Amino acid sequence: MTGVVLNDVRKSYGDLQVIHGIDLSIDPGDFIVFVGPSGCGKSTLLRMIAGLERISDGTVSISGRVVNDVPAPDRGISMVFQSYALYPHMTVGDNMAFGLRIRRTPAERIRETVGQAAEALQLGQYIDRLPKALSGGQRQRVAIGRAIVREPEVFLFDEPLSNLDAALRNQTRMEIARLHREIGATMIYVTHDQIEALTLATKIAVLKDGELQQFDTPDRVYNQPANTFVAGFMGAPPMNLVAAEIIAGDGGAAVAVLERAGQPPVHVGLPASRKRLVGRRVVFGLRPEAICSGPVGSRPDHAEIDVDIDYVEVTGADRIAVTNFTSGPFYARLPADADVHEGRRARLNFDRDKINVFDADTGARIAEETP
Known part of the structure; x- marks a missing residue:
C-alpha cells in the first residue's frame, strides 16, 4: 500500500503561477477526489503527480520516495484519461496487455493478469472485440483494465466519466467504487462532478484558483464547509x-x-x-x-x-x-x-x-x- 505526499507544490508558466503551494498527505488506500471549477488547477496537479508536468517548486513523494525528477513510467502509477486512449486496431485483450508486453512480461503471466482484470470489470465476453464494437462505458472499463494489469502503486483518473451519458456515468462510477473496495489501492481522481466527488471519495480536496480550500471527508466538506466558496460550490442547489x-x-x-x-x-x-x-x-x-x-x-x-x-x-x-x-x-x-x-x-x-x-x-x- 502506497501513500502520496505533496509538500508546498507549486507550478508556474513563466510569470504566471497556477498552483500556489499545495500541501496534501494522502494515506495508503485512500480514494482522493480533486474537485473545483474549470481552471482551478486540479488536472495540472494530477499531471504533476503523474510526471506529465514538471513541478516548479516543492516536492511530490510516492511511497516515501521524492519523485520530482523521476520519469513518469518509473513512478509506479497508472493513469486513466478522459479520452480512453485505446488503440483502435487492437482487441480489448491486446489493449489491456500492451503495457505488459512493452515490459517483456512473460506471456502466461499476461494471459492470467489480463483475464483476471477483464473478469473483474465484466469484460470477459468482449476480450476479442475491437474498441469500435464497444459502448463508451465499456471502452472506459478497458482503459481502467489496462491500468489495473500494470499493478501500479497509485491510480490516477483524469475526469474519466465526462464523455459518458448520465446512465453510463452512474454505472461506471459504481464499478470504480467497487474496484477500489476490492483492490484497496490508492486512487486520486479529478472531476468537476460533485456527485462523483461525494460518492467516491474517502476525502475531497476542493481547489480554487490553484489554492486548496478544504481537504476533508465528504460529510464535512458538505455539512461543515471551510468557507463560503466551498459552501457555494458543493451541492445542487448550493448552500x-x-x-x-x-x-x-x-x-x-x-x-x-x-x-x-x-x-x-x-x-x-x-x-x-x-x-x-x-x-x-x-x-x-x-x-x-x-x-x-x-x-x-x-x-x-x-x-x-x-x-x-x-x-x-x-x-x-x-x-x-x-x-x-x-x-x-x-x-x-x-x-x-x-x-x-x-x-x-x-x-x-x-x-x-x-x-x-x-x-x-x-x-x-x-x-x-x-x-
Missing part, C-alpha cells in the same frame, strides 16, 4: 448564503437578521452556541434540504419564517421552492407533494442545528462554541 447581522433576542439568545431587498428582514433564532456572535456581521448558511414547509409546533431545533415564493421547480422526487434575499435566490428542497406554490406565501422551517455561520470579511467558517 444558501445570506448576509446577516447577529443581534440579541429574548433572554440574550442570538438572532440572525437576514437582509431582504425591498422587504422587511427575516429573523432566525440561532442555537445557544452562537451567543458570542452577537453584534457581528456574518454570512448565514443553510443547505436547501435543511428546510421544511408548514408548521412544526414548538420544536426548539427549528426556526419558522414566512416568505413569498417566487419560483417552484418540480424535479420528480423533490420540489425546489425559491424565494429571494438581498444576496440572491434562496432554495428550499422539499418533498414533491409539499403545499408550496409560486406566487403564494409559505411558512418555511429552518433546522437550526444545521446552520453554518461564516465571517463576513474572510468567508471562513466560524466554529460553534460549547454553550
Whole structure:
C-alpha cells in the first residue's frame, strides 16, 4: 500500500503561477477526489503527480520516495484519461496487455493478469472485440483494465466519466467504487462532478484558483464547509448564503437578521452556541434540504419564517421552492407533494442545528462554541 505526499507544490508558466503551494498527505488506500471549477488547477496537479508536468517548486513523494525528477513510467502509477486512449486496431485483450508486453512480461503471466482484470470489470465476453464494437462505458472499463494489469502503486483518473451519458456515468462510477473496495489501492481522481466527488471519495480536496480550500471527508466538506466558496460550490442547489447581522433576542439568545431587498428582514433564532456572535456581521448558511414547509409546533431545533415564493421547480422526487434575499435566490428542497406554490406565501422551517455561520470579511467558517 502506497501513500502520496505533496509538500508546498507549486507550478508556474513563466510569470504566471497556477498552483500556489499545495500541501496534501494522502494515506495508503485512500480514494482522493480533486474537485473545483474549470481552471482551478486540479488536472495540472494530477499531471504533476503523474510526471506529465514538471513541478516548479516543492516536492511530490510516492511511497516515501521524492519523485520530482523521476520519469513518469518509473513512478509506479497508472493513469486513466478522459479520452480512453485505446488503440483502435487492437482487441480489448491486446489493449489491456500492451503495457505488459512493452515490459517483456512473460506471456502466461499476461494471459492470467489480463483475464483476471477483464473478469473483474465484466469484460470477459468482449476480450476479442475491437474498441469500435464497444459502448463508451465499456471502452472506459478497458482503459481502467489496462491500468489495473500494470499493478501500479497509485491510480490516477483524469475526469474519466465526462464523455459518458448520465446512465453510463452512474454505472461506471459504481464499478470504480467497487474496484477500489476490492483492490484497496490508492486512487486520486479529478472531476468537476460533485456527485462523483461525494460518492467516491474517502476525502475531497476542493481547489480554487490553484489554492486548496478544504481537504476533508465528504460529510464535512458538505455539512461543515471551510468557507463560503466551498459552501457555494458543493451541492445542487448550493448552500444558501445570506448576509446577516447577529443581534440579541429574548433572554440574550442570538438572532440572525437576514437582509431582504425591498422587504422587511427575516429573523432566525440561532442555537445557544452562537451567543458570542452577537453584534457581528456574518454570512448565514443553510443547505436547501435543511428546510421544511408548514408548521412544526414548538420544536426548539427549528426556526419558522414566512416568505413569498417566487419560483417552484418540480424535479420528480423533490420540489425546489425559491424565494429571494438581498444576496440572491434562496432554495428550499422539499418533498414533491409539499403545499408550496409560486406566487403564494409559505411558512418555511429552518433546522437550526444545521446552520453554518461564516465571517463576513474572510468567508471562513466560524466554529460553534460549547454553550
